Amino acid sequence: MEPGPPGSSRPTEPGPCLSSQQGADQAASASLQSAAGAQPGRHSLAVAAVLPAGGCGERMGVPTPKQFCPILERPLISYTLQALERVYWIKDIVVAVTGENMEVMKSIIQKYQHKRISLVEAGVTRHRSIFNGLKALAEDQLNCKLSKPEIVIVHDAVRPFVEEDTLLKVVTAAKKHGAAGAIRPLVSTVISPSADGCLDHSLERARHRASEMPQAFLFDVIYEAYQQCSDYDLEFGTECLQLALKYCCTKAKLVEGSPDLWKVTYKRDLYAVESIIKEKISQEICVVTDIEEDNKYVSHLLEEVLKSELNHVKVTSEALCHAGRDLQQIILDQCYNFVCVNVMTSDFQETQKLLSMLEESNLSILYPVVVVSVHFLDFKLVPPSQKMESLMLIREFAKEVKKRNIWLCGLLISYPQNSTEVVCY
Template sequence: MKKIAVIVAGGSGQRMGSSTPKQFLPLQGKPLLCHTMNAFLQAYHDIELVVVLPAEHLPVGKQIALGFNNKQIHCIAGGITRFHSVQKGLAFKNISNSIVFVHDGVRCLVSTGLIKRCYEQALAKGSAIPAVAATDSIRISTQGDESIVADRNKVRIVQTPQTFRGDILMQAFQHPYQENFTDEATVVEFSGQKVLLIEGEYTNLKITRPIDLLLAASILEERGGVKS
């Protein structure tokens, strides 16, 4: 079955304290986005990448894509929200008879092993949402400074690549945007489909703050600079 990865790279450098959008920040001499794209290309040689970027950053994205010398990489302009950016990514290719990965461009440490496990489960069951168990105590705010404890054994922290059969995503993203669509799983769930979790990886960090970049560099160094 065809494999398509929609890589959403619409972030800014605001929380990083940088004028450079975080997807372009350097990690071991290469932009974060480059590491992300490479992980999918290493996982499957027949995969197509649709990289969704803010329109003003398309030239930089295309320059990164050229470095791979791979005609299966496409860079397109995104929308005003993540939902609309993913929607544009899905519309760019015919995703019927495909397994589609939707991935955060700044989750640059995703392993080929996780990508392959997501593919296999989505192929067999329709969806695969990587998630890890919460390790901290969890409390839910009620009113003011009051809160109640949550059972952390039932809490899962969701990651990407959120992976689905193409027909499931096509149907789900026909619905109009809603504010509670925080990721692809919420959109698919709203459409009436079940979403199934798969074990994620604690090293599958989303680079958001400067400390995350330091952790990513340390993890890559431990891996010998090569994602497995």
């Protein structure tokens, strides 16, 4: 299935929550209170999530299980955890992984600073892994940090682009109906072959839908279904909604999902995920200058050029000379691309200030940050060779910050004053 672009609303970009979500939190909390029939001031629903992540990825055709395949040098499952973690009202996230991958998963959680994650051992099948996750939430053990939720979300570890709006829809529907799941229209017609390999019959595509993730359940409904289901279901079943219907007579409410709910299945899907992520983090560029607002002519020209050439990208500009409050907010809002224009100073100090701010923010933990350091030089006053030598420091600095996932490059613009001739290095 060809992936669609991420939704137009702000993506649920995960991990350490870098920006203020107070308004979004209040809106989501109000929706959950409404779903629970709560009065204003009462607590919202207790929601947890279970991610089966014990698969070996046979269809992927690579030695590494697909949930651990690197995307921009970061494991795929980390992006999925990030998306769920960003949703503040999901209190616990239980991940089922095989014993041999338990330490790998722990290192991922530590490296990318994931929160509210608990690990359980996966079963030999998808359903057994989900059941293990549910049992971890159901068991009220001494010193156990998990508590039984009212609603549980089941999601795939290899569906990284789930958004809060979809999660909220299935949770709200599950509260009312007992179970709910995201669906999408079928892309191809489903046919049934006969024993001899010939067409037996086909299904009317308009009447059927593809079952996707996430799915949500009243915890007692899905837990009871798993407790009752047969070994055959646990070994060969794939559909959680069917278990709720078969063993608890609970008809799931089907919720139309967005195009980005597709599942990473084949090797080519990894390239699609990388492309989508790159597109998402390249939607904004911040031009940072070392001069006062009244004298921002050079950076203003650069900003206008970028806007005209990259009309699909949001371009903003900020001065680094003040306390940097506006710039800090841009960093908190997760802008990953910066152009630092050095006009008043010919050295590297202003770019170093920006890099220090980026390092302190931990922004590059999740995605690579790109910084272009621009320097202007009147070559009638200073020979380019002399200036280039003084700016070689940028090479060593670039090696250091690359270790922290910040990609630094330099641009030296050499020109004589009162001339239209410009030379770039």
